Amino acid sequence: MNLILLFDEDWVEAGRRVRLEGRRRRHVLEIHRAQVGDELRVGQMNGPVGRGRITRLDDDAVEMEVSLEADPPPPLPLTLVLALPRPPVLRRALIAVTSMGVKQIVLLGAAGVEKSFWQSHALGEEALFEQCVLGLEQGRDTRMPEVRLCKRFKPFVEDEMEALLVGARGFVAQPDLAVDAPRGLTGPLLLAVGPESGWNDYELAALEAAGLERISLGERPLRVETALPALLSRLF
Amino acid sequence: MNLILLFDEDWVEAGRRVRLEGRRRRHVLEIHRAQVGDELRVGQMNGPVGRGRITRLDDDAVEMEVSLEADPPPPLPLTLVLALPRPPVLRRALIAVTSMGVKQIVLLGAAGVEKSFWQSHALGEEALFEQCVLGLEQGRDTRMPEVRLCKRFKPFVEDEMEALLVGARGFVAQPDLAVDAPRGLTGPLLLAVGPESGWNDYELAALEAAGLERISLGERPLRVETALPALLSRLF
Known part of the structure; x- marks a missing residue:
């Protein structure tokens, strides 16, 4: 997972904060071995790409503050x-x-x-x-x-x-x-x-x-x- | 299996007849769905490639008459x-x-x-x-x-x-x-x-x-x- 794909239902605050559970939370925890404060690549489904800074990471979910500013790679x-x-x-x-x-x-x-x-x-x-x-x-x-x-x-x-x-x-x-x-x-x-x-x-x-x-x-x-x-x- | 690889121990008559069991027999039977008389591509390990004509095919083994004449593709x-x-x-x-x-x-x-x-x-x-x-x-x-x-x-x-x-x-x-x-x-x-x-x-x-x-x-x-x-x- 070189980029975490964000879907409409992930947004806690539209365009700014997401909350992820399940597969993506586990991946952030176990593969990225990320911690609160770390930044990861994210991208909005069919939209721009950017960075997500982890603000919470526990047994339930990972939460990130997201800034999306760049285009995805050309098709x-x-x-x-x-x-x-x-x-x-x-x-x-x-x-x-x-x-x-x-x-x-x-x-x-x-x-x-x-x-x-x-x-x-x-x-x-x-x-x-x-x-x-x-x-x-x-x-x-x-x-x-x-x-x-x-x-x-x-x-x-x-x-x-x-x-x-x-x-x-x-x-x-x-x-x-x-x-x-x-x-x-x-x-x-x-x-x-x-x-x-x-x-x-x-x-x-x-x-x-x-x-x-x-x-x-x-x-x-x-x-x-x-x-x-x-x-x-x-x-x- | 686009070519059946032949090993030293397969030869019943050196350079002319082989007998194959196990995985290769099953593949000839189940994937190629071959019958006696059919010809399949074969090649000798680290050697030339050619054709094998099936002379026997049963629950134990497949036997082929082999003629090897061409070089394998260049490395x-x-x-x-x-x-x-x-x-x-x-x-x-x-x-x-x-x-x-x-x-x-x-x-x-x-x-x-x-x-x-x-x-x-x-x-x-x-x-x-x-x-x-x-x-x-x-x-x-x-x-x-x-x-x-x-x-x-x-x-x-x-x-x-x-x-x-x-x-x-x-x-x-x-x-x-x-x-x-x-x-x-x-x-x-x-x-x-x-x-x-x-x-x-x-x-x-x-x-x-x-x-x-x-x-x-x-x-x-x-x-x-x-x-x-x-x-x-x-x-x-």
Whole structure:
């Protein structure tokens, strides 16, 4: 937790004082090992970042005087279209890409996505929110990403992707291709990342037909949670 | 498992036929859902890669006729010096960097490394080997990385790092610096990556004095398992 995210219900005195319980209190106590008087980084959900000075810290709560003055780090101008990974990988992937500043995430169905993944608790609104909060806290960010679930590949790629590509350059990542991912782009970009087994031929053709360029990180297939930071860091 | 790694004790007929039990048999059966006659990618530990055609598959074992003809993917010319992360992160980090082709890994002590981490089972010879095998299987590689444990920061940095830097360019990664990581290098490189809290001032100065250049991926601190693929993919 490199930044403590503050929510509307935390304010004791709007814009000046907060009271935190539960996970954040424990974290301040046990990980930061903070004491009254210490200052910690804080940020208001979808708002500015700043410092919180601890004024009380006990078994019930931590209270802070807060001053918020700076913008959170700039978002990554990228829409991520990700074939839904299995639940534990999804959790880590969401934290990773949120910490890197991705704000638009589409979780997509594909032939390589097991149907049971769509039943997972990891896709519940609360669970998605929780992983994104962890990612924001990691990356000292406050702007909550939007996560959409699009179970059906074809309607999304044929009917919805065009709008997402207006003014943007689109890529589809696949291992084993002889097309090196470009470097140092400024965006906006759309990046489609397949299941661990890769997109199948039909999907790859459909994504290309929709306007995406094939790219690769080389002949080594990577786990989704490894491929994502590698791709984002290469493209930008 | 994008490649099934074969060990000396697997050969029923040297260089031609193998018999696999346990984890690899289950994987072939349950994940690949393979049948007799199917071909799978295989590779000999520290040797060539090729195909294995399944000749038998039952409750005891899978047997394959193997032909090995190609080189594994080229290694990443990089020595990774990594402040020892907590055990679950270490496991994921080892798989990630091994899948990306890193062959020299030094796990280093630092002020931000909790002493208890050195007692973890994850540092046992067998556990390290196991994670590296998973990384090789992921990246379709066969060349086992060398993992060294250097608990004491100072002797390593002052006495041993010089030899590792002969002919190589060295970097130390730290969040929040105004020095963007360079792109598209060809190596050989040495990269030092700190604990999640970053290197402290003394460590940063010592690493610089040893000849490393400071680099950063920007103001967002990333989890170790996210920072590593991002850094490797940026540098190369």
